[in-house]
Amino acid sequence: MDSDRPLLIPLDAPGPLDEKIVGGKAAKLGRLAHAGFRVPKGFCLTIWAYEAFVEDSKIAAAIGMELGRKSMDDMRWEEIWDAALRIRATFLAQPLSDLLRERITEASSGFGASTPLAVRSSAIGEDSAGCSFAGLHESIIGVRGKRALEDAVRLVWASLWSDAALLYRKELALDPAQSRMAVLVQEMVDADRSGVAFARDPRDLRKERAIIESVPGPCSLLVDGAIDPDRWEIDRETNRVITWLPGQREDGDETPLLEPRDLEVILENLLSIERLFHWPPDMEWTGRSASLTLLQARPITTAPPDTDETRNWYLTLRPGDARLKRLRERVVEQLIPELESEGDALAAEDLDLLDDWKLADALEKRSETVAKWKQIYWDEFIPFAHGVRRLATYYNDAVQPEDPYEFVGLLRGQPLLAAQRNRAIAELARQLASNEALRTAIENVLERCAGALQWPDTREALERAGVGAESFIRAFEDLVERFLDITYDHQRLHDETELLLRNLIELCRRPDSLEGGSSAPVDVASLEQRLLDAVGPERHAEAIDIIETGRVSWKLRDDDNLLVSRLESQLLRAIEVAASRLRERGTLTGAGQPKREHSGLLARALRTESSDPIAFEVSDRPLDAEPSTRSMGETPRQLIGQPASPGVGTGLVRCIRGRDDLSRFRSGEVIVCDAIQPTMTHLVPLASAIVERRGGMLIHGAIIARELGIPCVNGVRDAAELLEDGDFVTVDGHLGIVAVGEPEFDLELHFESPGAD
Amino acid sequence: MIKSDEPLFDDDVASGQAPSSDPAVRERIRRLIDEQPYAVLCVQGGGQPYGVLVAVAFSQDLQHAVFSTPIETRKYRLLSECNHVALVIDDRSKKADKLMEIEAVTATGSSHLIERGEDFDRWAELLTARHPYLKSFSRAATCALFRIDVIRFLHVVRFQEVCQWIPTAHS
Incomplete structure (x- = not known):
């Protein structure tokens, strides 16, 4: 197999490298090496290495499971990120085959023992003039040692499924059964200058101008945007510098980073590459003059900019360290x-x-x-x-x-504001739990007020009742001022004292819920x-x-x-x-x-x-939800989402859509909502489980549920629309399943067809 | 294309959720049934479950299914003993390596032997319209025609997502 479908090919192997086997980046670098350009020594793991790894480890099925949990068009970016993280972990958990490890060890013996390596993606079709997917896949630099090299290879493979790549899944035609990734491994070249260069101005390819950018140090500083580069526009025919813009350097030094001879050599290389490939290149380089080394060359992209603003915005959300x-x-x-x-x-x-x-x-x-x-x-x-x-x-x-x-x-254990508030609420609930007379007085007030509680009247009534309410009242008012000057459901919670009192009564009925988390320490x-x-x-x-x-x-x-x-x-x-x-x-x-x-x-x-x-007239709340499909005979029996907090919980559904639902919530119910908000986390300890429409392992509901040891499934499509108050559900936080209703076959056993024989 | 981030403070956009992209379950069931001409018929006898592949056709409203079987078969005997049945239909054959995309439907209900007569022709035509090659088979003297009155469908997709649809609920 290895001879027909080699797992690894050196960059300087005789004959041209096939782009479909080693990816665009490696194929072009191989061609440059053959043409006599200075290119760092290295080798390429072919798509067959990826294929063998994926086949041995059955990863395609795992990727399919991650990406098929729901339509990716329905996934929020947080869920896409989670899927990518789990896929990455799956790749890291699988060992390389002995054969591949042998090949890598053999090929690496040509490198200097202490030379750091760069391990870079070389995806099929990622660099062409009509499209550019630069930055979607991973490059890892400064790799030292055998174990680190193997890890880096797996991480670069995994980046075929990175969150950014998944956003472009349609353009990349990503398919777990079909997509492949080659990996380039090269020695890193240590130089005091690096940069990028364009044989023509990317903004207008008709201009006879080349663009050169340089930073002090490795090229990654420029690609990551960590350093503002010096920038030159140069006349392609006369070598004349048309403009020079110094980069902003911390020391304020404005000496050009490159000498005229350095610029000349870079331009010579750009034009030679253009002659070789018959397209004007966009090139990454390092080192100066005679030691100029090419790290990458690809056609200047002429693709129109991505018009998907949300996707562009997301791609800016990955700040470097x-x-x-x-x-x-x-x-x-x-x-x-x-x-x-x-x-x-x-x-x-x-x-x-x-x-x-x-x-x-x-x-x-x-x-x-x-x-x-x-x-x-x-x-x-x-x-x-x-x-x-x-x-x-x-x-x-x-x-x-x-x-x-x-x-x-x-x-x-971070001192979150919400956690501080929850502790204050728990303390008040404890006071109520230990003072039955006060609790009864509050319950009476709540029963009488029927949704129209006025705090000044309530306070007066409690003071008059002589039930030792003074310290409770002080703490209650302090809590409202300190923590409830916030909005929920377009109302000030500060004004919703009745809601807080109802929640406190509910909390003090479950003293165990006030003790904090039951999850493993x-x-x-x-x-x-x-x-x-x-x-x-x-x-x-x-x-x-x-x-x-x-x-x-x-x-x-x-x-x-x-x-x-x-x-x-x-x-x-x-x-x-x-x-x-x-x-x-x-x-x-x-x-x-x-x-x-x-x-x-x-x-x-x-x-x-x-x-x-x-x-201003009172208007009915607009209905967010689609009309229920239950009238058409459809009933959800099992919903799936992300297993966000392990455990199994059962109970009756309470859909939380607004503040009235918060006051109706009862201990032991299953909270079903769009998302647990910081304003409602104090109720979470009372819930037997949580189901959220919003998905993500790092969203509030998931984190709080894990801290408290409460089962949680999130990312459940249309959760609050499909489920109704009073539905009996079993929430499986291990598998991400919400089963609706008791298992039963009464319908079949008792059904009497009018035409039965 | 992607769902953007949503603030958790009380903001108007927080409630702006897009409807899901899936069609109604009954439409998906109908599509699967239209695509798949065969089903696994599940019967039982003496507490022992038994499954067998049958050529099946459904009525337009999906409230009934029809299939035929020789009378000497095990399934015929078992159907005579107990008419609680299920039909399982899936598209795994064309999506073997895409578990999350496989769709399956289980229809539960009761089976009824159709005696020869006017009704027989109507149900036999339903079956042979879908399976023309069964014309002579289904009209053979030793072949029995069964109608299943479907009580409910359970549609499964993405490995574990299950929705029930009762076809008589909106009739």
């Missing part, structure tokens, strides 16, 4: 303190003291503040949230654990040590930094939602004050309540003495 670190500094040191302080300032403002004009100003300012922070949320908080994902791949690559989510243990220190041992002492600092970034990223992913929600709550407060004032004036009529989007309208009305009346 340097950018993550910068983001961490900015988010932690500047943005979060600013966000907190803006929330504090808005909360401290006494809106009742403002005259109409100033109240209108306050409304507009609050509206602008909310808009500004939502933009920051998308631009900076979401990219920073990838710190957790970086930790995931770093941990898994180094430790190669059986469970690809073992790293989540490293995130345990995680020894965070030993996980940290596991990672440090795996990476080795020379990378300890890097590993510690990545853990820290992951933790901060995870904590803020939770906190930033609550802090932005607080600003929205403060905007709603101003709207309430404005609406009340306008009602007194007769300018506002109708029983409806103005919403966030009406702040401009209210501000204008406040500034106008005699504006026309504005009517």
